[in-house]
Amino acid sequence: MTDIHSTDAVVLKSVDYSDTSLIVRLFTRDYGKMTVISKGARRSKRGLGGMLRPPNQLSITYRHRDNRDIQTLTACEYAARHPGLLTDMARSTAAMMAIEMLDKSVHEYDPQPLLYRLIAAFIAELGEADSDPTSLIHFYQLHLAVQLGFAPHLDRCVHCGKPLQTAVVESVAGHLSCPRCRPSGGQRLSRESLVYLRGLRSTHITDLVSLTVDKKASDAAGQFLMGHLFAHVEGLDKLKSLNFWQQVRP
Numbered sequence: 001m002t003d004i005h006s007t008d009a010v011v012l013k014s015v016d017y018s019d020t021s022l023i024v025r026l027f028t029r030d031y032g033k034m035t036v037i038s039k040g041a042r043r044s045k046r047g048l049g050g051m052l053r054p055p056n057q058l059s060i061t062y063r064h065r066d067n068r069d070i071q072t073l074t075a076c077e078y079a080a081r082h083p084g085l086l087t088d089m090a091r092s093t094a095a096m097m098a099i100e101m102l103d104k105s106v107h108e109y110d111p112q113p114l115l116y117r118l119i120a121a122f123i124a125e126l127g128e129a130d131s132d133p134t135s136l137i138h139f140y141q142l143h144l145a146v147q148l149g150f151a152p153h154l155d156r157c158v159h160c161g162k163p164l165q166t167a168v169v170e171s172v173a174g175h176l177s178c179p180r181c182r183p184s185g186g187q188r189l190s191r192e193s194l195v196y197l198r199g200l201r202s203t204h205i206t207d208l209v210s211l212t213v214d215k216k217a218s219d220a221a222g223q224f225l226m227g228h229l230f231a232h233v234e235g236l237d238k239l240k241s242l243n244f245w246q247q248v249r250p
């Protein structure tokens with residue numbers, strides 16, 4: 001059965017196919033992750049070849065067939081444009097890292113509209129010149145974990161249940177314990193790091209500049225978030241953009 005579907009999508013990856021076409025992996029708002037072919041895209045006078053590259057946000061129309069792995073793209077245009085992303089190395093690398101994480105974290109045809117909202121808001125905010133790419137990445141990582149169903153427990157010790165003032169990171173699950181329950185071993189999170197992480201949880205993405213944190217506390221929080229995601233999503237530690245981000249981040 002053939003249907004024509006329209007939705008918004010973020011481009012996750014695109015690969016040249018034959019002399020003229022592109023195979024494009026998309027994270028769509030309404031149908032989840034999927035793969036389409038855009039025939040003739042690379043010869044397109046409308047600039048389709050440039051449009052169908054990560055991390056662009058598009059409004060697309062495609063022809064869906066139930067028995068096909070690759071659907072056929074029939075039309076697309078920009079849903080939003082963020083020129084600020086293209087000219088800044090740290091911002092474009094942060095965007096690629098978020099895109100790669102999303103690609104590794106979701107399955108095909110598993111719609112997750114809240115995750116779509118997260119990546120769209122993240123890219124839009126990253127394109128704003130006065131936003132902070134580092135706190136945005138931390139916000140994205142924390143809320144990716146929340147949406148995927150493994151939100152970290154930032155408030156109470158995983159063992160004794162007492163409120164955490166400072167914390168020790170449990171190596172396997174990404175949980176936190178109090179220093180009394182884990183007197184040795186594990187990464188330590190200061191009070192500042194914990195306050196920052198809780199702030200990321202409760203602050204709107206457009207208000208992140210209101211979170212003040214020193215670099216040491218921010219770095220420790222970032223290391224915790226990354227470890228938490230690594231523990232839950234297979235293959236995330238092999239991200240191409242991760243090393244690059246460590247070099248270009250502000």
Ligand SMILES: [Zn+2]
Nearest residue numbers: 157160178181
């Ligand atoms: Zn405890």
